[in-house]
Amino acid sequence: MTIYVLCFALFLVGLYGLLTKRDLIKIILSSGIMGYSCNLMLVLFGYRRGALYPILEKGKEAAPMVDPLPQALVLTSIVIELGVTALLAALAIRLFQKYRTYDITKIRRLSG
Amino acid sequence: MTDKPAGMTLIIKTVSRLIVGLIFLYGIYIILHGHLSPGGGFGGGVVLALGLLAILLAYGREETQKWLRIRLLKDLEHASPLLFLGVGLLGMATGSAFLANVLSKGRLFALLSSGTILPLNVIIGLKVGLSLFLVVLAMAEFDIRKGADE
Helix, strand or coil: CHHHHHHHHHHHHHHHHHHHCCEHHHHHHHHHHHHHHHHHHHHHHCCCCCCECCCCCCCCCCCCECCHHHHHHHHHHHHHHHHHHHHHHHHHHHHHHHHCCCECCCCCHHHC | CCCCCCCCCHHHHHHHHHHHHHHHHHHHHHHHCCCCCCCCHHHHHHHHHHHHHHHHHHHCHHHHHHHCCHHHHHHHHHHHHHHHHHHHHHHHHCCCCCCCCCCCCCCCCCCCCCCCHHHHHHHHHHHHHHHHHHHHHHHHCCCCCCCCCC
C-alpha cells in the first residue's frame, strides 16, 4: 500500500509544480512528472515480490513472473507522453518567439 | 550574437565524437537482441536517437546537417511504416493472418530464432530513433529571433 501512496505523492509533486510555477519549461517538466507517476503506478500494479521479468532465458527455470500487460500499456503511454511533451515544447518555443519570455504572468496579450 | 563557432567547447565535441560510435553499437545490440532480453525496437531506437542528439547538441545544427543527409533520414523515417506493412502483408500472402510468421523459427535462444520479429524490431528501431531525432531537429530549426517585432 505504501508504494501506491508514494506514487500519489509523486503525482502531487507534479501537480504542485504545474499550479505554482511561472516558468513554462518548469510547467512542462511538472506535467512530465505527473505522467511518470501514473506510469509507475501502472507498472507497480503488475509487480510481484521476488518475481522475474517475463522473458524466458537460457538455463533459467520457469518461475513466477511479473505481469507484462501493464508494462505493454505503459510503453504506449510513454510514447504518447513523448508526443505531448514535444507539442508543449513547440508551443513554448512559439510563445517565446512572440513574447520574448517564458514567464506566464507576462504572457497576457491574448485578451486583446 | 557573436561570431564564435556553433556548438559547444572542444572537449565536448571530442568526447561526443569518440563516444557516439559506442552509443550506436549499444543501440544496435539492444534492437537485435529484442526477442532474447529486455529491450527491443523501441528502447534501442531511443538509444540510437540519443547518439544522434549528442552530435546535434555538441556540434550545433548546421554542422549536423552537413554531416548527416537529413533528406535521406526523413525518407527512411517515412518509409519504415510501409516496410512494417509490407512484412505484415507478407504473412497474408502466404495464406494466413496479418503479421503471420513466414521465416524459419530456428533454435531456441539463438539470435535468428524469432521469425519475422527480428526484422520488425529493426524497422521499429529505425522509425523510433529517426522520428525522435527529427522532432528535436525540427525544434532546433525554429529561429528564436524571428517573429519578435510585433
